[in-house]
Amino acid sequence: MKRIAITMGDAGGIGPEICLRAASSDEIRALCRPCIIGDRSVIEEAASVVGISPESVEVIEPYKLKGFKKGQPTAESGLASYRFIKYAAEKCLEGEFHAMVTSPISKEALNMAGLNWPGHTEMLADLTGKSSFAMMLIGEPIRVVLVTIHIALKDVPGTITEDMVYEKIKLSYQACRMLRLDSPRIGVAGLNPHAGEGGLFGDEEIRVILPAIERARKEGLPVTGPIPPDVIFRQAYKGELDVVVAMYHDQGLIPLKMIAFDRGVNLTLGLPVIRTSPDHGTAYDIAWKGKARDTSIKEAIKLAARLSLD
Numbered sequence: 001m002k003r004i005a006i007t008m009g010d011a012g013g014i015g016p017e018i019c020l021r022a023a024s025s026d027e028i029r030a031l032c033r034p035c036i037i038g039d040r041s042v043i044e045e046a047a048s049v050v051g052i053s054p055e056s057v058e059v060i061e062p063y064k065l066k067g068f069k070k071g072q073p074t075a076e077s078g079l080a081s082y083r084f085i086k087y088a089a090e091k092c093l094e095g096e097f098h099a100m101v102t103s104p105i106s107k108e109a110l111n112m113a114g115l116n117w118p119g120h121t122e123m124l125a126d127l128t129g130k131s132s133f134a135m136m137l138i139g140e141p142i143r144v145v146l147v148t149i150h151i152a153l154k155d156v157p158g159t160i161t162e163d164m165v166y167e168k169i170k171l172s173y174q175a176c177r178m179l180r181l182d183s184p185r186i187g188v189a190g191l192n193p194h195a196g197e198g199g200l201f202g203d204e205e206i207r208v209i210l211p212a213i214e215r216a217r218k219e220g221l222p223v224t225g226p227i228p229p230d231v232i233f234r235q236a237y238k239g240e241l242d243v244v245v246a247m248y249h250d251q252g253l254i255p256l257k258m259i260a261f262d263r264g265v266n267l268t269l270g271l272p273v274i275r276t277s278p279d280h281g282t283a284y285d286i287a288w289k290g291k292a293r294d295t296s297i298k299e300a301i302k303l304a305a306r307l308s309l310d
Helices: 015-023 040-050 075-093 107-112 120-127 153-159 162-178 204-218 229-237 249-260 295-309
Strands: 003-007 033-037 058-060 099-102 134-139 142-146 186-189 223-227 243-246 265-269 275-278
Touching: 003 015, 003 075, 003 295, 015 033, 015 040, 015 295, 033 075, 075 099, 075 107, 075 120, 099 295, 120 265, 120 275, 134 162, 134 249, 142 162, 142 229, 142 249, 162 186, 162 204, 162 243, 162 265, 186 204, 186 229, 204 223, 223 229, 229 243, 229 249, 243 249, 265 295, 275 295
Parallel strands: 003 033, 003 099, 033 058, 099 275, 142 243, 186 223, 186 243
Antiparallel strands: 134 142, 134 265, 265 275
């Protein structure tokens, strides 16, 4: 049975609760051998909150927290969450684990700790030495790959390039193969309203997006677009597209979270390890109250287990 590393995430958030609930469930144990990477005393305290015996899960403690605040980001919790991720990634590369699932971290806490990655995706790319990577969000029937991730909206038009869009189309196709999607159909969203309306509302579609699509088509990739953003997600929802390549974070995540908020999964593409995560944040407002649901992290573990079997 495949061994899956589950990082604890930010200690002040819901990570300890949800990874504990998921790792101790019969449903997950039937699929894989889950192992929580985190602080043992934090997991034990979380176990008392959710009413689960801490002895029911395997825990590896590569770093001991010096303290944390429930429901708040701290420099210490940011540093610890990084240490847990780094350990899991290294052990996956060494073959000790077959995949890793990451519980939510706080970008604010990372920054407080002097760690300048805007999120898991960029951190893992650096830790594994990869420069070509992408975030795929899965909330059936919609799958989204993001061209830009954690940058300000005002910076998106000047950041996207033909090479970036082309790279994300290629990674989308590779993901379709990983997910065993027969005859995949990839659609690329425009950046502007009506996909620019022939340049009337912006020319990024003409200058950047369409050349990338045509380049991918010449290589035989099954891609179409640019499609107006207010149309493309309806097509994906109806099953007419298998993957949507979105230009920026909220363009892709708003429609996906509308239909799959509690079960969305993040799959990082382009890494030498399998990494998934729940598609939600630390939820400080409900952390350490026993209210957090483990639906999304369970889906992330299931996907990691399925991919690691291939």
